[in-house]
Amino acid sequence: MAGAKPIDRARRAAYEVLRQVHEHDAYANLVLPKLLADWSLTGRDAAFATELCYGTLRATGTLDAVLAAGSNRPLAKMDDTVRDALRLGAYQLLYTRVPAHAAVSTTVGLVRSTAGAGSASFANAVLRRVAGADLDGWLDRIAPDADADPIGALAVRYAHPEWIVRAFAAALDDVPAPPGNGATADETGTSTAGAPVAEPTGTGTAAQPAADSPAQPDADAAAEPDTAAQPGADAEAQPGTGSVAGAELRAALAADNDRPVVHLAARPGAIDTVELARRVGGERGRYSPYAVYLPGGAPGELPELRDGLARVQDEGSQLVALALAAAPLDGTDTSWLDLCAGPGGKAALLGALVAGRGGRLTAVEAAEHRAELVRAAVAGLPVTVLHADGRAVGERPELPAGGFDRVLLDAPCTGLGALRRRPEARWRRSESDLADLVELQRELLAAACCAVRPGGLVGYVTCSPHLAETREQVRAALADPPVPLAAVDARPAFGAGLPQLGEGPTVQLWPHRHGTDAMFLALLRRTG
Numbered sequence: 001m002a003g004a005k006p007i008d009r010a011r012r013a014a015y016e017v018l019r020q021v022h023e024h025d026a027y028a029n030l031v032l033p034k035l036l037a038d039w040s041l042t043g044r045d046a047a048f049a050t051e052l053c054y055g056t057l058r059a060t061g062t063l064d065a066v067l068a069a070g071s072n073r074p075l076a077k078m079d080d081t082v083r084d085a086l087r088l089g090a091y092q093l094l095y096t097r098v099p100a101h102a103a104v105s106t107t108v109g110l111v112r113s114t115a116g117a118g119s120a121s122f123a124n125a126v127l128r129r130v131a132g133a134d135l136d137g138w139l140d141r142i143a144p145d146a147d148a149d150p151i152g153a154l155a156v157r158y159a160h161p162e163w164i165v166r167a168f169a170a171a172l173d174d175v176p177a178p179p180g181n182g183a184t185a186d187e188t189g190t191s192t193a194g195a196p197v198a199e200p201t202g203t204g205t206a207a208q209p210a211a212d213s214p215a216q217p218d219a220d221a222a223a224e225p226d227t228a229a230q231p232g233a234d235a236e237a238q239p240g241t242g243s244v245a246g247a248e249l250r251a252a253l254a255a256d257n258d259r260p261v262v263h264l265a266a267r268p269g270a271i272d273t274v275e276l277a278r279r280v281g282g283e284r285g286r287y288s289p290y291a292v293y294l295p296g297g298a299p300g301e302l303p304e305l306r307d308g309l310a311r312v313q314d315e316g317s318q319l320v321a322l323a324l325a326a327a328p329l330d331g332t333d334t335s336w337l338d339l340c341a342g343p344g345g346k347a348a349l350l351g352a353l354v355a356g357r358g359g360r361l362t363a364v365e366a367a368e369h370r371a372e373l374v375r376a377a378v379a380g381l382p383v384t385v386l387h388a389d390g391r392a393v394g395e396r397p398e399l400p401a402g403g404f405d406r407v408l409l410d411a412p413c414t415g416l417g418a419l420r421r422r423p424e425a426r427w428r429r430s431e432s433d434l435a436d437l438v439e440l441q442r443e444l445l446a447a448a449c450c451a452v453r454p455g456g457l458v459g460y461v462t463c464s465p466h467l468a469e470t471r472e473q474v475r476a477a478l479a480d481p482p483v484p485l486a487a488v489d490a491r492p493a494f495g496a497g498l499p500q501l502g503e504g505p506t507v508q509l510w511p512h513r514h515g516t517d518a519m520f521l522a523l524l525r526r527t528g
C-alpha cells in the first residue's frame with residue numbers, strides 16, 4: 001500500500017462537505033463557506049477545498065462510473081464514507097493536476113482515519129486502478145458509443161444525468177449527431193476554459209464562498225467560487241447557429257461545469273451600477289441596468305450587501321423581472337403581485353420599481369421561513385408580504401381576483417437552469433419530481449391569471465428550460481384558460497442588445513448564450 005499521508009485541512013474540508021451533502025441532504029454552497037470560516041481556511045487552501053468539493057459534486061455521476069469500473073465491489077455496497085473519499089480521490093486523479101501519488105496517499109489516509117485499515121487497503125487498490133488512465137482514457141472506456149447512444153455518451157462525458165441532457169436537447173431543439181457526422185466539438189468534455197488546479201503551495205487568491213442563505217439555495221442566492229478543471233467548455237460549439245447538430249447542446253452542458261460569475265443587483269434608487277462596481281471592484285453587467293459582475297471575493301461580506309444597497313442575484317433573474325415591469329400596459333399600473341416571492345430577490349427589484357411608479361407590491365410566499373427572508377429583502381420598500389398559498393387568490397381580501405395590474409409567477413420548478421450554481425443539484429433532482437411540480441405550476445398559473453385585472457399582464461417565470469415547465473405549461477394555459485388570455489411577445493420587453501432571443505413569443509435565456517441562468521419568461525395578457 002502507498003504511504004498513507006495524513007490528510008490536509010483543505011481536503012478534509014472538501015470531504016466533510018461531501019459527507020454533509022450526501023448524508024444530510026445539505027447544500028454545498030451553504031455548508032462550505034461556513035466550514036471554511038470555522039476552520040479559518042483562506043487563500044489557496046480555501047480555493048483548493050472549494051475546487052475539490054464543487055468539482056467532485058458536479059462530476060459525481062461520471063466519477064461513480066469510473067469507480068464502478070475500477071472496483072470489484074459495487075458502489076452501493078461500499079461504506080458511504082469510503083465512497084465519498086474515493087470520489088474525492090478519483091476527482092483529483094482525473095480532473096486536476098494534483099500528482100497521482102498525493103491524490104492516492106491522502107485519500108488512503110482519509111479512509112484509514114474514518115473506516116480503518118481494511119478499507120484503506122481497498123481504497124488504495126481502487127485508486128491505483130483509476131490512476132492507470134487519464135480522463136480521456138476512462139471516458140473512452142465507460143461512455144456509451146456516441147453513434148448508438150448519443151445522449152448517454154454526452155451524459156457521461158459532461159457529467160449530467162441523461163434525463164437532463166434529453167431535456168436540454170429538447171429545449172434547444174438540438175439533437176446530438178454522432179462524431180464524424182458534422183460534430184466538431186471536443187468530445188471529451190474536458191475544460192479548455194481554465195488551467196487544471198494544482199495543490200496549494202501557500203498563499204494565493206481568495207476563494208469566493210457562496211452567498212449565504214439561511215434557507216435552501218436559490219438561483220438568486222447562490223454564488224460560487226473558483227473551479228478550474230471541470231468537465232467543461234466546448235471550444236468549437238457554436239451556440240445558436242444550429243450549424244452543427246449537437247454543438248449547442250454540448251455548449252449548454254459545458255456551461256453548467258464552468259465557474260459561474262457572481263452577479264449582484266443594485267437596488268434601484270439606492271445605488272447605481274457605476275458606483276456599485278467601483279465599490280466592490282466589479283464590472284457593470286452587460287444587459288441588466290442593475291447588474292454588476294463580481295470577479296472574486298466573498299459576496300456575503302460586502303458592506304453593500306449587508307446595508308441593503310445590493311443583493312446577489314443572477315442577471316437572468318433580474319432581466320425577467322425587469323421585462324415584466326417594462327412590457328407596455330394600458331390603464332393603471334400601481335398594484336403589482338409576486339405570487340411566489342421567497343427568498344425575495346425579484347420582490348426586492350419589483351418593489352423598488354413599483355415604488356418609482358407610486359405603487360405597491362404584494363409578495364406572497366407559502367413557506368414561513370422564506371416569507372421572513374422576503375420581509376428582510378424588501379425592508380423599506382412599499383411591499384406587503386403575505387405568508388400564504390398563492391393558489392388562494394380570490395379567497396382572501398389581500399389577494400382579490402382581478403385586483404392586480406402586473407403579476408409575477410416565479411414558479412417552484414426543477415431548477416435545471418441554475419445547475420452551475422448548485423453543484424450537487426443535478427444528481428439530487430430526478431425526472432419523477434416533474435409531475436408534482438408541473439401540477440403545482442399549472443394551479444399557480446391559473447391563480448396568477450385570475451389575480452390580474454382585464455388588460456393586465458402575467459409574467460410566468462421558471463429557472464428551468466425543461467419544456468414541461470416552460471412552453472408546454474404556457475400552451476396548456478392558453479388552450480384551457482381560466483380567464484380570457486393572449487400571449488404577448490416577451491422579446492421587446494428585454495430591450496435591445498440581448499442576443500439570441502429566439503422566435504418568441506416566450507424567451508429562454510441560457511448560460512452558454514447569455515452568461516445568465518437558464519431563466520424562462522412568458523408574458524400573458526388578460527383580455528377579458
Ligand SMILES: C[S@@+](CC[C@H](N)C(=O)[O-])C[C@H]1O[C@@H](n2cnc3c(N)ncnc32)[C@H](O)[C@@H]1O
Nearest residue numbers: 340341342343344345346365366389390410412
Ligand atoms: C422559484 S422560487 C421564487 C424565487 C423568488 N421569486 C426570488 O426571486 O427570490 C419559488 C418559491 O415559491 C414558493 N412556493 C411554493 N409553493 C407555493 C405556493 N403554493 N404558494 C406560494 N409560494 C409557493 C417556494 O417556497 C419558493 O420560495
